[in-house]
Amino acid sequence: MHLHFKAFYCIILFLNNLKMAGAHILSAVEGATTDLVKITRALISVSDKTGIVDFATFLASQGVELLSTGGTAKALRDAGLTVKDVSEYTGAAECLDGRVKTLHPAVHGGLLAVRGNEVHDRQMKEQGFQPIDMTILNLYPFEATVQSGANFAQCIENIDIGGPSMMRSTAKNHAFTTIVTQPAQYAAVQKAMEENGGATTLALRKQFAGKAFALSAQYDSMIASYMAEQLKEDSPVAVRVYEPQTTLKYGCNPHQTPSQIYSRMGHQLPFDVLNGVPGYINLLDAANAWQLVKELNEATGLASAASFKHVSPAGAAVAVPLTDIECKAYEITSEDAAKLTPTALAYLRARNADPMCSFGDFCAVSGEVDEDTANILKREVSDGIVAASYTPGALNILKAKKGGKFIILKATENYDAGALEYREVYGMTFSQKRNDIVIGKDHIKGNVVTSNKDLSEAAVRDLILASICIKYTQSNSVGFAKDGMMVGVGAGQQSRVDCVKLAGRKVATWYLRQHPKVLALPFKDGVKRQDRVNARVRYIEGDFTAEEKVRWLEQFTEVPEPLTAEEKEDFLKQSTGISISSDAFFPFRDSIDHASKLGVSYVAQPGGSVQDGQITEACDEYGMTMAFTGVRLFHH
Structure with missing residues (x-):
């Protein structure tokens, strides 16, 4: 015991x-939380030597001893700076072809020692180690080596070991040491030292330490991903590293806070914010809308535009001249329409596909926004725009919209979204190859399966337009196009025929907006433009409640004559030349039967159903031309 x-x-x-x-x-660590740390010794080892000579010259002017290795040491000495080799500092020569040079207790002891700790101070003295207050380094360019097409052995040789080790040691001990990992940080360090007698602040050290650990995670994730590719199997752990860019007002709903947008570390966002504060749904709309118009422009060679609401297009179009009847329906004179730039014309069409649904849209255009386009947007209720560029005049017009809150995004030139995309839902992370296929003429021409093979260039254009549009529409989806514009989009229905009916109702409304009775509605002076748009749609629909009709009639100088069901039916019989595209095959002929009532002459769909023969037969009965694209375009 x-x-x-x-x-x-x-x-x-x-x-x-x-x-x-x-x-x-x-x-000791906590005691340093408010202290400045004077830099007396810095270890420098960089592959990117941008600005390093000027920065090291500044450090030397502050009495900082410079330690370095290899090519960095040579570059500094060639600039006339006094540099001590790391091997002299450690007392151990570099070995194993330079694989071992900074992996030494003298280096990591100098970085990790807690200043003011009696045990650490005593052991540092016993070992003959000296403190290192700052590490300036870049990691070996592993990603660039892979992208250069180097073989496996070369890529493995470019995996940095000493660099990440020093980076992590310095970052861990940020209470006393400063880690600098990119040339863009040099100015901040110099400013801090100039303002604080050669010392850095804890706030700066902590910020740079966080960036260093993120860089370490990103670096290891690149290596893990490369190894997985080489082994032709999934990596046991997928690491994605993101950098916060801006805080959003809230998520999809006001109670979903906090909300933020991140970029992949080391990569830009696809947009620069020129004005306003984008929200969560705004950026989702912008991402989809920009891809749509970019692909549409590439496929057709025409200026393209889209009007998005809740991550589906309300309308999309290319620059095709307006008819006189369309000018009346869209409230623009034929003379003014003829003067529109292609970009303005494309957006005018996109916005007028379904002007009720486009109310409060987020729009996109494929090229430069000019004054014509800006002036159209100026009068519309819209949240924002994304475009390739803006003229100075257009930018000034748009910046004044919504009291200065209109969101203006400039697309990042040559943006690389990466081959794979990831999405986190309910704690699960999904990964898939990005849908980078672009529908073009080759998917339409030569793939006609009906007896009628007639396909004009205008019909091919409209089928391409409809197909690219539904690629960015929540599935199930179908889209109708005519004269270079979407005239009906059906999104997010479980049944294919319900998509056709939903979109078909929009097609009928679009076409009936050109009916003589609709164009002649006697509005009172002072009725707002959007109110006129809504009133015309309600007139076409005709299903008023008694109270609603009283308020509706207040907008007119006289009671309009009703638009009867017979008049609608007779007018719709004149509709022809409309194209329809479906994001997946038609399982039954009921979709074709319904489309025939709307003037559909051309059909594009992936094909691949056991009912393909029946669908083709239905198209033949109506004299339609149908192509099997062979590409399913689900979007969720």
């Missing part, structure tokens, strides 16, 4: 001593 008690007592003493030592270390 006595021996057991003595042993127990010794353990307690040991734990107490350990606790006291730990407390002493913690106290």
Whole structure:
């Protein structure tokens, strides 16, 4: 019992001593939280030598001793700076072809020692180690080596070991040490030292430490992904590293806070914000809308535009001249329409596909926004725009919209979204190859399966337009196009025929907006434009409640004559030349039967159903031309 008690007592003493030592270390670290740390010694090892000579010259002027290795040391000496080799500092020569040079206790002791800790100070003195206050480094360019097409052995040789080790040691001990990992940080370090007598601030050290650990995670994730590709199997762990860019007002709903947008570390966002504060749904709309118009422009060679609401297009169009009847329906004179630039014309068409649904849209155009386009947007209720560029005049017009809150995004030139995309839902992360296929003429021409093979260039254009549009429409989806514009989009229905009916109702409304009775509605002076748009649609629909009709009639100088069901039906019979595209095959002929009532002459769909023969037969009965694209375009 006595021996057991003595042993127990010794353990307690040991734990107490350990606790006291730990407390002493913690106290020393916490004690430095408000302290400035003067830089006396810096270790420099960079592959990207941008600005390093000027920065090192500044450090030397502050009395900082410079340690370095290899090519960096040579570059500094060639600039006339005094540099001590790391091998001289450690007392150990570089070996193994340079694989081992900074992996030494003198380096990591100098970085990790807690300043002011008695045990650390004593052991540093016993070992002959000196503190290192700053590490300036870049990691070996592993990603660039892979992208250069280097073989496996070369890529493996470009995996940095010493760099990440020093980076992590310095970042961990940021209470006393400063880690600098990119040339863009040099100015901030120099400013801090100039303002604080050669010292850096804790805030700066902590910020740079966070960036260093993120860089370390990104670097390891690149290596893990490369190894997985080489092994032709999934990596056991997928690491994605993101950098916060801006805080959003809230998520999809006001109670979903916090909300933020991130970029992949080391990569730009696809847009620069020129004006306004984008929201969560705004950026989702912008991402989809920009891809749509970019692909549409590439496929057709025409200026393209889209009007998005809740991550589906309300309308999309290319620059095709307006007819006189369309000018009347869209409230623009034929003379003014003829003067529109292609970009303005494309957006005018896109916005007028379904002007009720486009109310409060987020729009996109494929090229430069000019004054014509800006003036159209100026009068519309819209949240924002994304475009390739803006003229100075257009930018001034748009910046004044919505009291200066209109969101203006400039697309990043040559943006690389990456081959794979990821989405986190309910704690699960989905990964897939990005849908980078672009529908073009080759998917339409030569793939006609009906008896009628007639396909004009205008019909091919409209089928391409409809197909690219539904690629960015929530599935199930179908889209109708005519004269270079979407005239009906059906999104997010579980049944294919319901998509056709939903979109078909929009087609009928679009076409009936050109009916003589609709164009002649006697509005009172002062009725707002959007109110006129809504009133025309309600007139076409005709299903008023008694109270609604009273308020509706207040907008007119006289009671309009009703638009009867017979008149609608007779007018719709004149509709022809409309194209329809479906994001997946038609499982039954009911979709074709319904489309025939709307003037559909051309059909594009992937094909691949056991009912393909029946669908083709239905198209033949109506004299339609149908092409099997072979590409399913689901979008969720």
